[in-house]
Amino acid sequence: MADATTTDIEHAEHAPHVHVTPLLTYFLVFLALAIGTILTVAASRYDLGMWNTPIALVIATIKAVLVILFFMHVIHSTRLTWVVIIASFLWLGVLFVLTFADYLTRVWKIY
Amino acid sequence: MSVVTNDPSAHEHHHPFLQHHFEDLGQQHEASTLGMWMFLATEILFFGGVLCAYWIYRVMYPEAWAIGAAQQIWWLGAINTIVLIISSLTMALAVRNAQLGRRMGTVAMLIATLFFGSIFLGVKAYEYTKHWQEGLFPGLAFHWNEVPALAPKVQLFMTFYWTLTGLHALHMVIGAGLLLWFIWRAWAGHFGPEYYGPVEIMGLYWHFVDIVWIFLFPFLYLIHGAHHG
Amino acid sequence: MSSLTLHDVRFVEPEGTRNYITHDYGALSWLLTRDHKRIAILYLFSITALFMLGGFFAVVMRIELLTPEGDLLTSDTYNKFFTLHGIVMIFFFLIPSIPAVLGNFLLPLMIGAKDLAFPRINLLSWYLYIIAAVMGLYIIITGGVDTGWTFYTPFSTQFSNTHVFGVTFAAFIVGFSSILTGLNFLVTIHRMRAPGLTWFRLPLFVWAMYATSIVQLLATPVLAITLVMLMVERVLHVGIFDPALGGDPLLFQHMFWFYSHPAVYIMILPAMGVASEVVAGFTRKKIFGYSFVAYSSLAIAFLGFLVWAHHMFVAGISVYSAMIFSFLSYFVAVPSAIKVFNWTATLYRASVALMTPMLYILGFIGLFTIGGVTGLFLAAIGLDVHVTDTYFVVAHFHYIMVGGAVMAYMAGLHFWWPKITGRMYPEWWARLAALLIFSGFNLTFFPQFILGYLGMPRRYHAYAPEFQVLNVMSTAGASVLALGYALPLAYLIWSLWYGRLAGPNPWGAVGLEWTTASPPPHDNFHETPVVTWDAYDYPAMMKAVGETQNV
Numbered sequence: 093m094a095d096a097t098t099t100d101i102e103h104a105e106h107a108p109h110v111h112v113t114p115l116l117t118y119f120l121v122f123l124a125l126a127i128g129t130i131l132t133v134a135a136s137r138y139d140l141g142m143w144n145t146p147i148a149l150v151i152a153t154i155k156a157v158l159v160i161l162f163f164m165h166v167i168h169s170t171r172l173t174w175v176v177i178i179a180s181f182l183w184l185g186v187l188f189v190l191t192f193a194d195y196l197t198r199v200w201k202i203y
Numbered sequence: 204m205s206v207v208t209n210d211p212s213a214h215e216h217h218h219p220f221l222q223h224h225f226e227d228l229g230q231q232h233e234a235s236t237l238g239m240w241m242f243l244a245t246e247i248l249f250f251g252g253v254l255c256a257y258w259i260y261r262v263m264y265p266e267a268w269a270i271g272a273a274q275q276i277w278w279l280g281a282i283n284t285i286v287l288i289i290s291s292l293t294m295a296l297a298v299r300n301a302q303l304g305r306r307m308g309t310v311a312m313l314i315a316t317l318f319f320g321s322i323f324l325g326v327k328a329y330e331y332t333k334h335w336q337e338g339l340f341p342g343l344a345f346h347w348n349e350v351p352a353l354a355p356k357v358q359l360f361m362t363f364y365w366t367l368t369g370l371h372a373l374h375m376v377i378g379a380g381l382l383l384w385f386i387w388r389a390w391a392g393h394f395g396p397e398y399y400g401p402v403e404i405m406g407l408y409w410h411f412v413d414i415v416w417i418f419l420f421p422f423l424y425l426i427h428g429a430h431h432g
Numbered sequence: 433m434s435s436l437t438l439h440d441v442r443f444v445e446p447e448g449t450r451n452y453i454t455h456d457y458g459a460l461s462w463l464l465t466r467d468h469k470r471i472a473i474l475y476l477f478s479i480t481a482l483f484m485l486g487g488f489f490a491v492v493m494r495i496e497l498l499t500p501e502g503d504l505l506t507s508d509t510y511n512k513f514f515t516l517h518g519i520v521m522i523f524f525f526l527i528p529s530i531p532a533v534l535g536n537f538l539l540p541l542m543i544g545a546k547d548l549a550f551p552r553i554n555l556l557s558w559y560l561y562i563i564a565a566v567m568g569l570y571i572i573i574t575g576g577v578d579t580g581w582t583f584y585t586p587f588s589t590q591f592s593n594t595h596v597f598g599v600t601f602a603a604f605i606v607g608f609s610s611i612l613t614g615l616n617f618l619v620t621i622h623r624m625r626a627p628g629l630t631w632f633r634l635p636l637f638v639w640a641m642y643a644t645s646i647v648q649l650l651a652t653p654v655l656a657i658t659l660v661m662l663m664v665e666r667v668l669h670v671g672i673f674d675p676a677l678g679g680d681p682l683l684f685q686h687m688f689w690f691y692s693h694p695a696v697y698i699m700i701l702p703a704m705g706v707a708s709e710v711v712a713g714f715t716r717k718k719i720f721g722y723s724f725v726a727y728s729s730l731a732i733a734f735l736g737f738l739v740w741a742h743h744m745f746v747a748g749i750s751v752y753s754a755m756i757f758s759f760l761s762y763f764v765a766v767p768s769a770i771k772v773f774n775w776t777a778t779l780y781r782a783s784v785a786l787m788t789p790m791l792y793i794l795g796f797i798g799l800f801t802i803g804g805v806t807g808l809f810l811a812a813i814g815l816d817v818h819v820t821d822t823y824f825v826v827a828h829f830h831y832i833m834v835g836g837a838v839m840a841y842m843a844g845l846h847f848w849w850p851k852i853t854g855r856m857y858p859e860w861w862a863r864l865a866a867l868l869i870f871s872g873f874n875l876t877f878f879p880q881f882i883l884g885y886l887g888m889p890r891r892y893h894a895y896a897p898e899f900q901v902l903n904v905m906s907t908a909g910a911s912v913l914a915l916g917y918a919l920p921l922a923y924l925i926w927s928l929w930y931g932r933l934a935g936p937n938p939w940g941a942v943g944l945e946w947t948t949a950s951p952p953p954h955d956n957f958h959e960t961p962v963v964t965w966d967a968y969d970y971p972a973m974m975k976a977v978g979e980t981q982n983v
Contacts, residue, residue: 112303163406237623245650250657263678359679
């Protein structure tokens with residue numbers, strides 16, 4: 093499948109490298125995103141205790157990853173593009189983790 | 204001794220959209236794509252910053268957050284999510300058509316993207332009007348008071364709702380403006396297999412705005428306990 | 433098919449070619465330019481003007497502090513003066529200083545490119561800067577702002593009656609100017625390097641600019657969104673950061689310092705890059721431990737993001753997270769120390785040419801070390817409780833920002849002045865100015881360490897009489913410092929007409945920027961250079977020069 097999903101077009105030496113994704117891939121990704129949306133709504137209708145929020149987060153993250161990999165062509169992009177994306181989420185993680193590190197450990201218990 | 208000359212006349216056979224400080228279209232394409240990704244990295248931290256504040260208060264005031272989410276019409280948010288995903292699909296197809304040199308296909312898919320983007324903004328405008336009328340705009344216009352003890356916290360939720368969706372809608376409006384320009388450029392035949400980079404970059408922006416909404420939808424509409432009303 | 437060698441490219445400039453200054457004429461050719469060198473000059477004029485404005489506020493404050501009574505300025509005016517001094521100097525001078533002037537001018541030259549990757553975005557970033565600066569000036573004229581440059585809530589959102597909205601909006605805009613500069617540099621360094629110029633052949637200034645750009649790119653958006661939330665709260669009277677309405681003022685401080693602590697590294701990393709270039713240039717040696725110095729820039733850029741809450745130790749954060757932040761703050765000292773040790777190791781047993789840029793950098797190394805070590809005092813929670821919000825803090829960050837960043841900026845300006853203008857500055861006057869700045873600086877700020885340790889709080893226009901002697905010393909130092917800054921302004925302008933012609937490489941330094949004409953032509957290089965040598969390869973160059981002389 094992996095080989096069949098891509099078609100490379102070679103051009104003159106100085107033109108950008110064109111990587112055309114087949115239509116089927118785009119439609120499958122779209123289908124997955126639509127199903128993900130329905131699942132998000134469905135899951136939020138039931139009381140799953142502490143699991144509601146993680147489930148919503150996981151589904152949203154999977155949807156975002158699908159868009160990034162296929163619609164934004166990152167699966168065929170340079171390693172540098174991966175580094176930029178991962179670095180930005182890493183830095184965002186630093187903001188979240190170190191900020192929450194303060195709020196969650198205050199002795200006078202805000203939470 | 205062989206050297207690369209910077210004599211302008213040497214560039215005569217080059218593509219009309221090749222800028223003079225790049226060696227070739229490949230370098231220009233890579234530079235501009237990388238530039239867009241770095242811009243999106245700043246956008247991730249921009250939206251991420253306000254989401255960090257959102258989560259601090261969500262953990263602090265879970266009840267108020269559930270009540271706030273219950274003020275939204277969840278199915279309008281769901282429809283808007285689907286609409287935006289469709290616009291992302293058409294955007295991806297526009298890039299594909301540009302790569303394959305299909306001029307009218309590119310134009311058609313860009314117009315479709317603009318169409319679905321406009322539907323999203325129309326629905327959003329309807330929701331905004333409704334919130335305003337119901338006194339759910341934070342500040343002096345805020346009149347929600349069903350649970351007086353939680354009213355300031357619900358107002359805090361609505362502040363985040365308006366800030367997040369407002370910033371997102373602003374990005375959509377900018378994207379729609381860019382789409383108009385790109386529809387004209389595609390119509391004029393600027394893009395093809397050798398030069399589709401700008402459409403690709405437009406697509407990256409549009410998909411990013413879509414991703415933001417993918418997170419905003421569950422964060423603002425679907426907090427559990429939100430559907431009792 | 434031979435490639436150019438260091439030897440070949442030394443003087444490739446044909447006689448009588450037009451340079452970037454004479455390439456085109458008229459005001460519009462400057463205001464609409466996309467040439468990175470001209471944009472650097474536009475920035476040079478703008479930041480010099482704002483430096484003088486920020487300096488004016490400082491001078492008036494120092495005169496006020498000559499006597500213990502608050503007799504020159506009212507407390508309200510004094511509040512506005514220290515606020516505006518901070519905002520102008522940080523957002524409008526220090527952050528753009530080395531990147532937007534020297535970085536803009538030199539980065540494409542150092543990597544053998546014709547321009548930055550996005551010339552129009554480069555011009556846009558200057559216009560954003562100017563729009564923000566004009567807004568700032570308008571606000572200063574119409575009444576100013578009194579929140580301190582940190583805009584702490586809830587004072588800034590609920591209580592201050594000054595132009596908080598306008599100033600935060602200006603800071604928001606100038607933030608985007610900074611982001612765009614960083615983005616442009618990162619893409620340029622990745623995608624525009626000359627053939628053969630691999631990562632470990634890059635000058636250390638380029639490494640420093642790379643690390644700086646990462647910080648600009650990833651920290652500034654968080655400041656932007658924080659200021660947006662501040663503006664939303666102020667306009668709508670909601671309580672994002674107001675405890676009365678469920679908000680938390682500490683969250684503002686967290687998010688503000690997530691940017692503003694790394695912003696210190698936006699100021700000091702480029703200064704470290706200049707130091708590496710100047711130390712190599714005036715010792716004619718390869719920088720000791722090149723790759724350590726290169727990697728330490730990246731380490732500082734990353735570790736700088738993990739320490740921000742050391743600004744909040746007494747603000748009421750969790751003691752456990754305070755301990756973590758204190759611990760992490762010590763880590764930043766490691767890569768900084770690596771740099772200092774490597775510069776000194778390069779200087780060891782070298783024949784150092786004590787020209788003006790080198791004098792500034794020797795000053796920089798010493799003052800930065802003092803500033804850094806006192807920073808460790810402040811990172812220690814127990815000591816920080818004692819000196820928080822005293823003049824000790826003021827002295828500490830001025831040692832980093834003025835003793836570090838501004839000294840290095842002056843060094844860089846003198847080092848590359850012949851490249852930028854084609855003329856030499858007058859050496860005697862320049863050495864005098866360097867000496868005045870160094871001694872004036874120490875006289876101004878060293879007494880403030882003692883004042884702070886004795887307990888004099890910052891941000892007051894009146895103080896207890898026992899602090900007067902040290903304050904008089906500080907004010908005396910400030911006047912020497914002001915004279916020291918006025919001198920270069922005069923002799924650098926003088927040198928534009930009367931300075932000795934510099935030639936392409938007056939220092940005998942290596943680096944691609946020295947292989948093209950001074951001032952460089954519009955396209956930087958008439959022939960795209962092919963690099964086959966390492967950074968600071970002085971032995972190879974000496975050999976090449978020797979061979980030329982033997983012929």
